[in-house]
Amino acid sequence: KEKGLSSCTQRVQEAQRIAVLTGAGISTESGIPDFRSPSGLWRNPEVQAAITRDTFFIRPQHFYRYFKELFLEWREVSPNTGHLALSKLEQMGKVVGIATQNIDGLHQSAGSSQVIELHGHLRTATCPKCKAKESMETVKALLKRSELPKCSCGTILKPDVVLFGDPLDMDDWKAAQAWMMKADVVLCVGTSLTVTPANSLILRRRSDSTLIIINKEPTMYDHLADFIFHGMAGTLLPKLIG
Ligand code: NAD
Ligand code: APR
DSSP: OOOOHHHHHHHHHHOSOEEEEEOGGGTGGGTOOOSSSTTSGGGSHHHHHHSBHHHHHHOHHHHHHHHHHHHSOOOSOOOOHHHHHHHHHHHTTOEEEEEEOOOSOHHHHTTOOSEEETTEEEEEEEOTTTOOEEEHHHHHHHHHTTOOOBOTTSOBOEEEEOOBTOOOOHHHHHHHHHHHHHOSEEEEESOOOOSTTGGGGGGGSOTTSEEEEEESSOOTTGGGOSEEEESOHHHHHHHHHO
């Protein structure tokens, strides 16, 4: 399946409507660990077990201890050449949208405007009871004082991140599928494609579309790709996009 970068670059040049699916792998070069690489966040199963919907509701202290350590102490992170290449592709009028599994907001920081955050984001937290929203800055400040962040109604606030066991936002899910069905090229970057339902998005593409996968390691769907590159997104995307 390994085809030359030049013929793939040619395909991207001709493309009119590129739908992109990204995962944690596009952000590792910005210093954010991914999940399933040897250095990934889930190398310790106790950590993954802590960041789940059940743990949030049953053991909120335990949840927030890990959530804070994993996601609220990132030092200033900035987009890398991979994010910037995708933003340039949008400026060239070729991108239908980016469906990302990441919560780091780096696609938006890189200038991409059509972004769906399938697994939520780190900007706000919501009260499960009265649905009131609070900024994550406030949540961080409360956690620093080792207090559980509570809504004015007394209920513990939940970060607006899709945790294992959470459903995805249905409007976002439908919009991401529509992007895939409109695309003439589907570009999949930095995801092991192991998490449902995000990974099934690439099965919704048109039969006459081209599937390009860029990932450091082999993925579950490599056999479906028209072009497959096992390498660094930060190096390959700028080459592909020119
Ligand atoms: P997780 O491993 O618990 O799984 C969350 C995902 O699993 C959700 O999308 C959910 O739809 C899916 N899921 C739900 N039920 C499932 C099932 N039965 N089988 C398989 N998948 C199922 O993820 P997490 O613990 O919530 O991780 C926390 C958040 O941290 C994630 O949303 C992730 O995107 C984020 N994160 C982002 C970055 C980054 O932004 N670069 C890096 C690390 C972590
Ligand atoms: N360039 C290209 N690929 C990379 C890079 C890089 N610089 N760094 C890592 N990768 C690859 C890894 O080899 C790995 O296969 O990116 C992939 C990241 O896969 P995961 O760690 O499984 O992350 P992701 O696919 O985003 O996980 C999906 O699982 O835990 C949940 O909700 C969480 O959103 C996350 C979802």
